[in-house]
Amino acid sequence: MRYLPKSPAERDQMLAAIGAQSIDDLFSSIPERFRLRESLNLPGPYSEAEVIQYFQERAKEGSVGYTSFLGAGVYNHLRSVVTDTIIQRGEFLTSYTPYQAEISQGTLQAIFEFQTLMCQLTGQEVANASMWDGSTATTEAVLMAERITRRRRVLVARSLHPEYRDVLRTYAKNSGLHVEEVPFGADGTLEQKALESAIRDDVAAVVVQSPNFFGVIEQVPALANIGHSSGALLVVAVTEGVSLGLVRPPAEADIVALEGQSFGLAPSYGGPFVGVISTHEKFVRQMPGRLAGQAADSHGRRGFVLTLAAREQHIRREKATSNICTNQALCALAATVHLALLGKEGLREMAAQNLSKAHFAMNALVKVPGVRRAFEGAFFNEFTIVLPRSVETVNQQLLHEKFVGPLSLGSFYPELTDHALVCVTETTTRTEIERFVSALGRSLGRN
């Protein structure tokens, strides 16, 4: 087998050195009746060419050749080949968590840079080395708010990503948290009146997403005021990181839970992505996840170490801030490289293109007879439209014209049947947008 570096003779020499008669001797501690006598029923062994062939065949069954208008927490953005070149360097790809700082400075400094970039983006003071994704980061942010406030009620915007809400509910069920939803108003933003009447001094956190699931940008400062007036923390989830190149950062939030997929990570059928939590310095000891900090050696040379580890499971065990151990380090590195490449101007320009193209598409779509915009609130690169007929039927027809149509909201929100969430990024060309608009028009014109 090509991955195994031993010849039969070497195996025999090693067995002899150990003093074992056969390899079976080394498994003698497993009771005889549990030792498999037969080979496992597994496909393979495959040569490298056969492995590639298997996956190429699966890849052919995918969406290559289609133009997609899906977003909803997973976005298509340009990625430089440099990012992939760097993260495939063996020194990054095949190293462990940097517990041994002297031979892990590359990873540690990159994490420190990631933490810095995340603070700059979100307008917060400290950021961790990564969480599993935006959904678990949002849940962990809520658990963190519970520890800080010692309160148990959580008010969650109904316009938070439905799958994020599902994850929060799964975790909340057994930790005694009471999760209540706050509705959205006619403009698509969280209904502030409803929040004001729901909030009391037993609320740990108000949780909103901005831009929210419908693409609408929330009024973070106003929501922070309402939350803070009762001593609750404001948690802001961001699923589309590129928005932060052009949209005011949620600096008034107490905790930000960001999904960083937009920063150099492929959609990859839903993962691996990279979540991150950022917050105020005063809350750092209640923060989950690893942190890299600056340090010096005895010669005064600057280096970086994993620090404040006493928060974590390997030290605090059942009293830890979280059970997270393995995180998404390589994805965080990809985001770091990607953002270093984009830089200040590149990120702003990418964000501006998203804004322009999405607005161009929206303006064109609402000219299609029967199509209207659902919410008037300001948006970045996603917006919600209402169709005169079932979104599923329309999408079915669009599929024949090689379009993956907008997300049907009806299955997530029974009150939003015929609503569709359209996403347009810098990767979508004007021609594609125009062809899509006319295909949609044709589809609606049909009976």
Add this chain to the structure above:
Amino acid sequence: MSDKITKASRHVSQNEGLIFEKSSPGKRAFDLPPLDVPAADPAEALGANHRSEGVAGFPEVSEIEALRHFTRLSTWNYAIDLGMYPLGSCTMKYNPRVNEFVARLDGIATEHPLQPEVLSQGCLKIMRLLEKCLLAITGMDALTLQPAAGAQGELTGLLLIRAYLESQGDARKKVLIPDSAHGTNPATAVIAGYQVENIKSDSHGQIDAEKLRELVTEDVAALMITNPSTLGIFEQRISDIAAILHAKGALLYMDGANMNALAGVARPGDFGVDVMHLNLHKTFSTPHGGGGPGAGPVTMKKILEPFRPVPVLVEKAGGELTLEQDRPHSIGRVKAFSGNFGVLVRALAYILAYGPGIRQATEDAVLNANYIRKHLEGVFALPYSLPSMHEVVFSDAIQKQNGVNTMDIAKRLIDYGFHPYTTAFPLIVPGALMIEPTESESKEECDLFIEAMRAIAAEAASDPDIVKHAPHTTRIGRLDEVTAARKPILRWSQGRK
């Protein structure tokens, strides 16, 4: 340098500041195609939410500078690609490059998790085949691929247990965890709403079955066990342990961190385990990447199957695969979308390369650990003498007499060209040296490691200071972790060096 250091020699290492310190306004490393629609006015479109200034502090560098920056950083890391990385309980094995290649194919990396299922059949088939393989390897009945990592797999497993016990009338209160367990086990049990009761290992480092019999009451939901244990020793009374739990209606959870000792040789489903997670980034070779991403699929017996997280992958009558959302007994979702799919792709590529031959990998892993044990026994103290499987745990008791501890030996190993083993874990071994070579090491590499460890042991006796102040060959020495924790600096800011 010591003449005993044969694997490593000195090498120029480039200095490099932080990316922010290289920045100069106006430089860029990325161009976009020109905008092909009329430009929207951000101030108008976003109103009060417009960030007009761009992100303050963001770096501005050219492409070559960015590439060099990260390349230089990379050279400061040790890696499996450079040599043996014997971190016990982490299973640092070779990460085949074809796995990276296939995970990046158009049609796999490009797929959106919410796209129509008719376009997702390729992705779903990959998940289906991986499911079948993992069930075959663990001897279980059902599974979920959703958990993002081992710790989330543990949580999923405990929530399954809780849901099952609730369906039987009582979720119960406690989870038993041996004192040799990973820290994630107790941390997870608390998130699942359970009280943790620690149980002491016996003098052989095994679970004391008689004591367990007393501890397992009607209040106990489950025992979380790692098998082989974190000492690298198989729990010989595993089926008795399962029987004790089952007799009281409690379930047996297995932390699959050490599955690299069992794949193809024995199946947890056969020895009484009810539910377990796998770490695809350990046993199934997906790259650790400096700390992640991983994946923590959970395999289970039939009784737990109705409670699996949504969505559940099912095969429709015509053979078409679908993700079923409507599962009334489900514990709910633990993560958005369909798990760390890209990690699942790599794990399947690994399994396909081996096929049933995965047994050979397990055998070689156990062979390497025992070969190293044989050559270091006596040189280092062996606190538990039962047979080792894929890893061996020594202690620093002999070297302690000269004031040299496990961390010192670990740091000195760096000078010899190796990554350290795991230090100070498991907690039941004071001054532990936990060594897991994996199957990826040749006899030559094992011999070099043995030679290095023996040389360090000799140094600890003759010249302990050289060990105590190691490493001597790295870019930086031991860092002042105390000041770093007392006065944390967690991000770069303008003007600070």
Add this chain to the structure above:
Amino acid sequence: MVYPTTYRYTKDHEWIDVKGDSGTIGLTDYAQCQMGDIVFVELPAVGAILEAEKPLGTVESVKTVNEIYAPVSGEVIEVNGELKDAPEKVNSDPHGQGWLVKVRLKDSAEIAALMDAPAYEAHLSASGKEDSH
């Protein structure tokens, strides 16, 4: 290190210096030695109600974290604010400047259950023997 004879001690290595109806609480020299360099001390707020033998806070070194147990019941009347920026005082002067909190005693009879200095030193050497088994 000499254990002040006017203090009283717990088996968990806290001390209390009682003056009238209040007492100052700290960690013993033995405790700080065991932990090594202390990087953070988490203490209750003024006004918090302590219960004897229940955790009142935590103390962290780089690689360990320990609970601090209240030697007596009472209300916190003062907290050593200097430890926020200088936790090392617990290491350098555990029985003096490294004090943690001052409490108003709820029941001064609880003091009788604590060890005096010779008893605490005997407790240390007894547990020391146990460790070397």
